[in-house]
Amino acid sequence: MSEKVDTLDCALEVIMTLERRGLRPDDASIAEELGKPIAEVQKMMEEAIQRGLAVKKDGHYELTGEGLKRVLRHRELFIHDRFVHGEDRWSAKVRDWGRHWRHRHGLTKDLLESFYKALADLDGRVEELKPLSDMEPGERGVVVSIACGLGAARRLAEMGLTPGVQVAVVRKAPLRGPVEVEVRGTRVVLGYGLASRIAVKGLGGSA
Amino acid sequence: MRSITVALAGNANVGKSSIFNRLTGLSQHVGNWPGKTVEKAEGVLYFKGYRIRVIDLPGAYSLSPYSVEEIIVRDYLLSREADVVVDVVDASALERNLYLTLQLIELQAPLVVALNQVDMAEKRGIAVDHERLSETLGVKVVPTVAITGEGLNELLQTIVEAVEKGERLTAKQLTYGKEVEERIERLESEVRKLALSEKYPPRWVSIKLLERDHLVAEMVSKCEGGAEVLELADELAMELEEMHGEPSPIVIASERYSKISEIVSRVQRVVAPPRVRWERTLDYVTTHPVLGYAILLSTIAGMLGLVFYIGGLLSEAIEAYVGDPLAEAARALLSSSLPAEAVRIVVDGLVVGFVAGLVVVLPYVVPFYAVLSILEDSGYLARVAYLTDNLMHRIGLHGKAVLPMLMGFGCNVPACVGCRILETDRERVLCGLATVFVPCAARTIVILGAVGRYLGVLPALSIYLVVFLVLLMVVRLAYKVAPGEPMDLIMEMPAYRRPSLRVTALKTWSKTKSFVIVAFPIIIAASAALEALSAVGLTEQLVPAMAPLTVGLLGLPAAVAIPLVFGFLRKELALVMLAEVLGTWELSEVMTPAQLYTFALVTSIYIPCVATLAALVREFGWKRAILIAMTTLAVAIVAGALAHVIAIMLRS
Known part of the structure; x- marks a missing residue:
């Protein structure tokens, strides 16, 4: 994937996020969100309209059906590469994503559906999410999605790690060791593999 | 006398066992839940004219049907056997603990909440209004401090009163969203x-x-x-x-x-900022990426050193004052009435077998479990699990497996039983395989006696190193072969707390008891059986039969066949028998350093002793127990042969 396409995806993300917040995304607000000059955003959006991913109405942008699909795919790839496979990029080789999640990562049909729903309902840009294992000690965040098998998800829920709960990282063991988090007034230690499948939206925090 | 049955339910680490131990003391009886390899502890106490039977349910975070423990708790509660269910709730972690409480309410259990560890909550500046909690949940709530026994009288009083008045203790149902x-x-x-x-x-x-x-x-x-x-x-x-x-x-x-x-x-x-400074400092250093590991290593080394020092003293004392007189007395008593062979079977088999259990194992096992129990209760073992999770993950296990493996240093029998703390069957078997490689007290005696004594400390330590490398390799291989996905660690990190002497004593007692019940009869019976075999001269025939293995492959004197067979009984017996068949305790005069090394190495690895084998059968069934035993045998032969080959290469 080229740098340009990546930023285009990000711009589309921003449009979707702003729409969700009930705002009307225009060049200025997109540029602000992305931290890029307006001229660059204008150029990018022209391309997006040309490719049928967005339309311009009364000065603000709306995603087309194609654009929406593209954002969801972008989110899916982002989560996959960032949370499930760490640094190595697998996405390019995958044809059927539903099959890949089910067979390679053991997601059940139910889990997969809820995963897609969480992607569509995401509050904010997908780039704001990071794996719990990437948070620094002292950092706080809100659990957005848990992309592991139902068994582990259930046990996490029983320990209080449910979607929407606030967590704070207490410490991390070296060399991809386990992560200790504080959740609902207790401390829980999670293996690295598991922690890297938990998507968290950072809230900053004091060390 | 009227009787009441009370069941204790609660999360792990909430002081449930402390309450149980406080209530029942030495009257407790530890068995298994019918058809399950989960411990069932129950005890009896008398209070205000009532005979109260207390059942300690397994620790559970939830009542879902996905772990044996949770199913047991659930089935027990559904059986409605208990007149009262006491839900032990940790006041310092109220939110997480109430998760189980809510499920007990859903189940309409006759509930009394023991709001435990209110002292710890207070230290953290948390105040829980127990009256309001009682109102909100619609159940009786009694604040307690299990470690000191505070509030337990009130708890019993509440239970008895409720039963006397025939009150329905089931809470009103909470409504959800x-x-x-x-x-x-x-x-x-x-x-x-x-x-x-x-x-x-x-x-x-x-x-x-x-x-x-x-x-x-x-x-x-x-x-x-x-x-x-x-x-x-x-x-x-x-x-x-x-x-x-x-x-x-x-x-x-x-x-x-x-x-x-x-x-x-x-x-x-x-209500106040937490006052937990020493706790926080301790927490910080024991989980530190550098200091933490240094402390971990020195703790284990210190623990083993202490145990072997105390054990050595105790062992000598018991041998001199109990063991020898007992054997002499038995010999004197029987030799007049029985033929010599029979006396030998009874005295050298039964009596010496019993004494050996008393002399060799108990003096090491008891202090070991006392120390381990203190480490566990203080919360340190959870830090050990945190630090070692990474390493354990490489062999398909996670940090929690470190507890049974540490137990293995004392004796492999309770260690195999200890594998129950792991979540899935697959992990338990892998952990069982790992624990049988851990050099127990008896094997340490062989390593020290054959190698440490004659070749020095470093070669002795190198045997440990080799054994651990073998452990890692074998279990990793097994993990690759065994079907199923590895589980990730999900573990509560308890706060540090002062362990209580009483709980330590009771825990040590209960672990030792399970060792005595499983291992003792087997050691005694097998020791008599082996004596009987040698009485009819069968063991001598082993020497030529095993020569291709012992002499050919391992380069040992042919006579070691006998000690190796006796080692199956109890590992340290291999050393004793070695001295016996060679006719001297100066082993270095009759064996080369390489032979001593190979002997100790093979003894440390091959087939777990008969008591451990019995524990493996009990925990994992015949098939897997034998598979594990055969694996160790094969690995021992390969390791011993390699040591022999390396020795030859070094010489030439």
């Missing part, structure tokens, strides 16, 4: 029509069905009209899933937690 509540009610009205609603609370059945609990679903499907109810439940669960974008078990769990947040905000206040 509208979306979930509506569906529970809709389902409940259908469940009520089923026959099983007479036996099980319909509301509970409905919630479980929405949670897609397969065991409850199975029960319902057997009822007349059950199929329609299941269909409705599935439909309603799907609606919930669509609304929330989460699988329904997660939706229901979140729902419980949001109810709990509401309750906690009403009953809990942060």
Whole structure:
């Protein structure tokens, strides 16, 4: 994937996020969100309209059906590469994503559906999410999605790690060791593999 | 006398065992739940003219049907055997603990809440208003401090009063959020029509069905009209899933937690900044990426050093004052009336077998479990699990496996039993395989006696190193071969606390007891059997029969066949028998250094001793126990042969 396409995806993300917040995304607000000059955003959006991913109405942008699909795919790839496979990029080789999640990562049909729903309902840009294992000690965040098998998800829920709960990282063991988090007034230690499948939206925090 | 049955339920690390031990003291009896390899502890106490039977249910965070412990708790509660269920709740972690409480309420258990560790909560600046909690939940709440026994009298008083007045202790049902509540009610009205609603609370059945609990679903499907109810439940669960974008078990769990947040905000206040400075410092250094590992290594080394020092002293004393006189007395008593062979079987077999258990194992095992119990109760072992998770992960296990493996240094028998703390069957077997490689007290005696004494400390330590490398390689291989996915660590990190002497003593006693019950009879019986065999001259025939292995492959004197066979009985016996067959304790005069090294190495690895084998059979069944034993045998032969080859190469 080229740098340009990546930023285009990000711009589309921003449009979707702003729409969700009930705002009307225009060049200025997109540029602000992305931290890029307006001229660059204008150029990018022209391309997006040309490719049928967005339309311009009364000065603000709306995603087309194609654009929406593209954002969801972008989110899916982002989560996959960032949370499930760490640094190595697998996405390019995958044809059927539903099959890949089910067979390679053991997601059940139910889990997969809820995963897609969480992607569509995401509050904010997908780039704001990071794996719990990437948070620094002292950092706080809100659990957005848990992309592991139902068994582990259930046990996490029983320990209080449910979607929407606030967590704070207490410490991390070296060399991809386990992560200790504080959740609902207790401390829980999670293996690295598991922690890297938990998507968290950072809230900053004091060390 | 009237009697009351009380069951203790609660999360792990909430002081449930402390309450149990305080209540029942030495009257407790530890067995297994019928058909399960989960410990069942019960005891009796007398209070105000009542005989109170107390049952300590396994620690559980939830009542879902996915772990043996949770199923046991659930089935026990559903059997309605207990007159009162005491839910032990950790006041310093109220939110997480109430998760189980809510499920006990759903189950309509006759409930009394013991709000435990209020002192710890106070230290952290948390105040829990127990009266308001009682009002909100609609159950009686008694504040307690299990470590000191504070509040336990009031707890018993509350139980007895309630039973006397014939009060119904079942709480009023809490209502959940509208979306979930509506569906529970809709389902409940259908469940009520089923026959099983007479036996099980319909509301509970409905919630479980929405949670897609397969065991409850199975029960319902057997009822007349059950199929329609299941269909409705599935439909309603799907609606919930669509609304929330989460699988329904997660939706229901979140729902419980949001109810709990509401309750906690009403009953809990942060009143002061936490006063936990020493605790925090200790927590920091023991989990530090550098210091933590240094402390870990020195703790284990210190623990083993201490245990072997104390054990050595005790062992000599018991041998001199109990063992020898007992054997002499038995010999004197029997030799007049029985033939010499029979005396030998009885004295050298039964009596010496018994004495050996007393002399060799107990002096090491008891102090070992005392120290381990202190480490566990203080909260340190959870830090060890945190530090070692990474390494354990490489052999398909996780940090929790470190406890049974540490136990293995004392004796492999309780270590095999200790594998139960792991979640899945696959992990338990892998951990069992790992623990039998851990050099126990008896094997340490061989390593020190054959190598440490003649070749020095470094070669002795190198045997440990080789054994651990072998352990890592074998278990990693087994992990690659065994079907199934490895589990990740999910573990509560308890706060540090001062261990109580009483709990340590009782825990050590109960662990030692299980060792005595499993291992002792087997050691004694096998020792008599082996004596009988050698009395008829069978063991001598082993020497030429095993020569190709012992002499050919391992380069040892042919006579070691006998010590190796006796080693199966108890590992340290291999050393004793070696001196006996060679006719001297100056082993270095009759064996080369390489032979001593190979002997100790092989003895450390090959087949777990007979008591451990019995424990393996009990925990994992015949097939897997034998597979594990054969694996160790094969590995021992390969390792010994390699040592022999290396020795030859070094010489030339």
